[in-house]
Amino acid sequence: xxxxxxxxxxxxxxxxxxxxxxxxxxxxxxxxxxxxxxxxxxxxxxxxxxxxxxxxxxxxxxxxxxxxxxxxxxxxxxxxxxxxxxxxxxxxxxxxxxxxxxxxxxxxxxxxxxxxxxxxxxxxxxxxxxxxxxxxxxxxxxxxxxxxxxxxxxxxxxxxxxxxxxxxxxxxxxxxxxxxxxxxxxxxxxxxxxxxxxxxxxxxxxxxxxxxxxxxxxxxxxxxxxxxxxxxxxxxxxxxxxxxxxxxxxxxxxxxxxxxxxxxxxxxxxxxxxxxxxxxxxxxxxxxxxxxxxxxxxxxxxxxxxxxxxxxxxxxxxxxxxxxxxxxxxxxxxxxxxx
Numbered sequence: 357x358x359x360x361x362x363x364x365x366x367x368x369x370x371x372x373x374x375x376x377x378x379x380x381x382x383x384x385x386x387x388x389x390x391x392x393x394x395x396x397x398x399x400x401x402x403x404x405x406x407x408x409x410x411x412x413x414x415x416x417x418x419x420x421x422x423x424x425x426x427x428x429x430x431x432x433x434x435x436x437x438x439x440x441x442x443x444x445x446x447x448x449x450x451x452x453x454x455x456x457x458x459x460x461x462x463x464x465x466x467x468x469x470x471x472x473x474x475x476x477x478x479x480x481x482x483x484x485x486x487x488x489x490x491x492x493x494x495x496x497x498x499x500x501x502x503x504x505x506x507x508x509x510x511x512x513x514x515x516x517x518x519x520x521x522x523x524x525x526x527x528x529x530x531x532x533x534x535x536x537x538x539x540x541x542x543x544x545x546x547x548x549x550x551x552x553x554x555x556x557x558x559x560x561x562x563x564x565x566x567x568x569x570x571x572x573x574x575x576x577x578x579x580x581x582x583x584x585x586x587x588x589x590x591x592x593x594x595x596x597x598x599x600x601x602x603x604x605x606x607x608x609x610x611x612x613x614x615x616x617x618x619x620x621x622x623x624x625x626x627x628x629x630x631x632x633x634x635x636x637x638x639x640x641x642x643x644x645x646x647x648x649x650x651x652x653x654x655x656x657x658x659x660x661x662x663x664x665x666x667x668x669x670x671x672x673x674x675x676x677x678x679x680x681x682x683x684x685x686x687x688x689x690x691x692x693x694x695x
Contacts, residue, residue, distance in 0.1 A: 369678035375427055376419045376682075379436070383415045386437035387444075390484045401477040402484075405444050413572065414439040414543040417686070421547025421561045423679035424554075431496075431550035434488050438500065439543050441485040446507065446539075448478035492550070499545060503538040510534025514600070525606050532573040533566065540569030557674065564670045564683065568690060571663035575694040577602035578656050581647050582695055593644045597634045603659060605630060607652035626650065660694040 391402035415436035422432045489497050510531045518527035544565030548558040580595050581604055595602050601609075612619045612627050626646050634640045647653055664687040674680045 368681065372423065372678040372682065375423075376416065379419045379422075379427065379433060380412060380415060382433045383412065383419075383436045383440065386433060387440060390437055390441055390488065391481070393480070398477070398480060401473055402480055404477075405447060412440065414443055414540060417540065417543040417565060417568075418547035418550075420679050420682050420686070421544045421553075421565075422551035423677070424548055424557045424561070424674070425551025427551055429551050431492050432547065435492060435496065435546035435550045436543075438485045438488050438492070438496075439539055439546065441481050441488075442500070442504065443539060445478040445481035445485070448474045448481070496546070496549075499542060499549075503542045506534040506538035510536075510538070524601070525603070525610060528601065528603060528606055529570065532570055536573040537566045537569035540572065541565035560670055560674060564667050567663050567667035567670065568686065571660050571667060571687070571690045574603055574656060574660040574663060575690050577604060578653065578660060578694040581644060581653060593634075593640055596630070596643060596647075597640055599634070603656040604647055604650070604653045607655045608647070608650060611652060622646075657694050661691050664688075664691045 387406050388403065391399065391406055393399045393402065418432065418436035418439060419427065422429070485500075486497075489500055510533070513527070514531045514535065518524050541562050542565070544561030545558055548561045553561075577595075580593060580602060584592055591597075596605070608623060608630075609627060612623050615623070626643070629639065629643050629646070632639060634643055668684055668687045671680055671683055
């Protein structure tokens with residue numbers, strides 16, 4: 357059994373493992389090339405998160421999807437660079453919105469420099485991704501533009517919150533389908549499309565990516581509460597501190613709402629704590645401690661498993677092969693991250 361990349365996907369086929377490793381190495385070179393500028397300071401800022409590493413989850417999915425066509429087709433590696441550049445750009449912007457201090461185990465760009473530099477560096481990465489896309493053809497540009505629109509719409513919906521009468525959990529799942537699912541769906545789509553795979557396979561891997569993307573984000577939600585910074589590469593409870601409601605918190609609040617006057621006093625206390633000032637380190641630590649042992653966290657884990665299983669189910673029509681087995685193993689890896 358061979359492990360590929362920082363994400364820790366187990367691949368049992370040596371030929372596939374060698375192919376994916378070589379392709380991911382080419383993506384890494386492409387990322388460094390795409391983040392170079394004639395201005396040294398821009399290069400330093402743009403390569404800050406590239407050099408910090410990361411799971412390279414999206415490029416990995418591109419490479420596995422490409423196995424259903426010609427994995428060495430010329431558009432495969434550049435399309436993987438595009439999705440990772442886009443993802444990295446959103447991280448620069450997210451850290452500004454979240455006022456995060458740590459990203460991938462290193463100081464975030466906004467902490468290292470300031471918010472303006474972080475925002476502009478994200479914009480620089482979007483521009484470089486667009487430049488590469490232009491060489492991949494108008495269809496690729498359109499697909500990426502639609503995904504980016506969904507991504508931004510998801511972020512706006514998160515910021516605006518659910519409209520009156522809308523179930524907050526349902527609203528949140530729509531948010532992450534846009535914010536996370538859209539770009540992971542594009543990873544599956546680009547890999548199959550650029551490799552010349554059959555259109556039915558393109559559709560399958562697009563749907564797979566969408567569902568896996570939601571599972572991936574839900575696993576992150578669980579990690580934000582359940583992990584320490586060594587495991588996740590960022591400060592635990594960042595979303596909690598900023599008042600961003602993630603799935604465990606939404607499940608807790610739904611539990612209180614459903615209980616009405618009969619709601620558990622401990623649940624009411626925890627909701628009150630979460631609604632308070634969590635910039636206070638002691639209160640933040642207490643909120644994390646209570647959430648880590650609350651049934652709402654386990655409920656979020658079950659949701660993660662459900663979406664990962666839905667992703668696996670979409671793969672059923674594909675022929676048995678090492679790439680399909682690896683895609684199924686990705687579902688297991690996402691669930692494993694959520695504990």
